[in-house]
Amino acid sequence: MASVTRKKNVLQRLPMILLILFILWFLLTFLFNPVFTIMKDTFWVDRQFTTDAVSKILRSNRALTAVMNSVILAIVLTFTINIVGTFIVLVTEYFDIKGAAILRIGFMSTLVFSGLVLNNGYLYVYGQNGILTKLLLSINPNLDPQWFTGFPAVVFVMTFACTSNHMLFLRNAVKGLDSSVIEAAENLGSSQWQILKSVVIPMLKPVLITLTIMSFQIGLSAMSAPLMVGGSFQTISPLILTFSQRPASRDIAALLSLVLGLAQIVLLIVMTYNEKRGNYLSISKTKTKLIKQKINNPILNTVVHIIAYVLFIIYVLPLILVVLFSFMDTQGITQSILSMDFFTLEHYQSILSDAGNLQPILTSFTFSGIAAVASVVFMLVIVRLVMTHRKSNFFEGIELAFYIPWLLPALLIALGVILAYDEPSALLFGNLVVGTWWVLPVVYLIMMLPSTLRYLKSAYYSFDQNLEDASRVLGSSGFRTFWQVIFPALLPTALALIALNFNSYLADYDLSVFLYQPGRPTLGIAIRENAAPGANVDAVAVNLVYSVLLMVVSSLVLYFVYGRGTQVGEKRSGFVRASNRKRGRK
Structure with missing residues (x-):
C-alpha cells in the first residue's frame, strides 16, 4: 500500500519535475553557457589564462x-x-x-x-x-x-x-x-x-x-x-x-x-x-x-x-x-x-505578389510573433511558480536568472550563442546553430524575458488573492484555478506585452545580422541592404513600402491590444468571475 502511494505521489510530481528540468536546461543552454563560452574564449586559450585580447584592444x-x-x-x-x-x-x-x-x-x-x-x-x-x-x-x-x-x-x-x-x-x-x-x-x-x-x-x-x-x-x-x-x-x-x-x-x-x-x-x-x-x-x-x-x-x-x-x-x-x-x-x-x-x-503590387520581396516580411512577422507569444506564455508559468513558492530560495534563484539579459547587451548573448554552438553540442542534442532558422526567434525570446517577467509579476501582485483562495475552497484544482481565475486577470497585461514585444523586434537588425540564415533574411536585414549607398531606385522603393507595411501592422497590433484586446480581457475576466460566483451559489 505504501509503495502504491509513493508511486502515485511520484506520478503527481512528474509534470513539475519535468518542468523544472526544462527550465534548468533552458537557462544552462541559452544563458549560462553562452556567457561562459565568451569568457573562456576571451581569457582561456590553449588551456591557460591569457590577456592577449586586452593587449590587442589596447594596441x-x-x-x-x-x-x-x-x-x-x-x-x-x-x-x-x-x-x-x-x-x-x-x-x-x-x-x-x-x-x-x-x-x-x-x-x-x-x-x-x-x-x-x-x-x-x-x-x-x-x-x-x-x-x-x-x-x-x-x-x-x-x-x-x-x-x-x-x-x-x-x-x-x-x-x-x-x-x-x-x-x-x-x-x-x-x-x-x-x-x-x-x-x-x-x-x-x-x-x-x-x-x-x-x-x-x-x-x-x-x-x-x-x-x-x-x-x-x-x-x-x-x-x-x-x-x-x-x-x-x-x-x-x-x-x-x-x-x-x-x-x-x-x-x-x-x-x-x-x-x-x-x-x-x-x-x-x-x-x-x-x-x-x-x-x-x-x-x-x-x-x-x-x-x-x-x-x-x-x-x-x-x-x-x-x-x-x-x-x-x-x-x-x-x-x-x-x-x-x-x-x-x-x-x-x-x-x-x-x-x-x-x-x-506598382511597388505595393510588386511586394505583395512577389514571393522574394514578401519573404522578409513574413519571416520577421513569424519570428517576432513566435518569440512574443512564447515569452509571455513562458513567463506566465515562471511567475506562477515564483509566486506559489515565495519562500523558496531555489525559485527565487530561477527568477533572478531570467533577469540576466537585462545585465548583458544583446550582442553579447548573440555572439555567445554563436561561439558556444558553432559545432554540434550535447546541450542542443547534437545540433548546432550555424545555418538554422530557429536560433533567431529563440534569442528574440531570451531578450524579451526580463521585462515580460517583471511586468507580469507586477500584475500578479495586483491580483486579489481572495479569488484564488475561494476557488480552492470550492474544490478547483491548481490548474483550473489558474486558467479560470488568475489567467483572465493577467490577460490584459499579457496581451499588451505580446504587442510590445512583437513590435519591438519586428524590424530588428542588431540580433538578426548576427544570427539570420542567409536564405531567410529578416525585414531589418532587407531594409539595411536596400539602404546601402549603391542600392538602385527600386531598392529604395521597396524600403518605402516595407516601412509603410511595418507601420500599419504595428499600429494595428497596438490598436487591437490596447484598444480592443484589453477590453476583451476585461470582459473575459468579468465573465469568469461571474461564472465562479454562480458555481459558488450552487
Missing part, C-alpha cells in the same frame, strides 16, 4: 576610438534624449498647449516608426539623396551632399528616435501627479518655474533616473544609427559585428561585448542605488487629478508653442514623406517630386 586605435565614441555618444544622448523627451511630455501632459492631442500623436509615432525603419526614413529626408538635401542644394549648390553624416547625424537621429520611453513611462508619471500639491505651492506664492523645479521634478525623479540610465545604455550599445548615418563615426556595436565575422578577431569581439556587459551591470547598480535613496512620493493622502498649467508669461508661452510644433515637424516629416513617396513611381522617387502624375500602386 588597436580603431577599437579604442570605438570605445571612446560609444562613451561620448552615451553621455551626449543622456542629455539630449532627456531634454527632448521631458519637454515633449510636459507640453502634452503638464502645460496647457494648443493642439496637444495632435502633438501627442506625432511624438508617439516612434512607437510604430522606430529602429532601422526610422533611420531609413531620416536618410530619405536628410541623406545624400534626401528631400531636404536636394532642397538645400538648390539654395546652396556648394553644400556637401553628405552633410548629414557622422557624430551630429547619429545624435540627431537617436535623440528623436529614443524618446518612446519618455512618452510611455514619464507620461504616466506626469499624469499621476497630485494637483493639490501644485495648488498648495501656488497658494504659497511660488512661481511656475519654482513649482516645476522644486515640486514637479522631485516627484518625477525616480522615473527620470531610470530614463537617464536607459538613455546612457541606448547610446552605449547603439548600432543601427551609426551604421546607417554614422559614416566614419564608429561605435562599439558595429565593431563587434565586424570582428565577430573574422575567426582570428573573435576574441576582440568577445572582449568588447564583455565591456558592454560590465558597463550595463554598473548602470544597473547605480540605478538601484539611486532608487533606494530618498522618498519622492506625494504626501497627500487623497490625490486630485492633474490640471494642465497655462504658461502665464505670453512670450514664453509663444516660444514653447513654437518649439513644440517644430519638434512635431521633425518627428512626423520622415514618416509622412515615407508614406507619400511609397505611392510614387521610380521617376518621382528619383526626382523627389510629389505629384499625382507619378502616383502608382
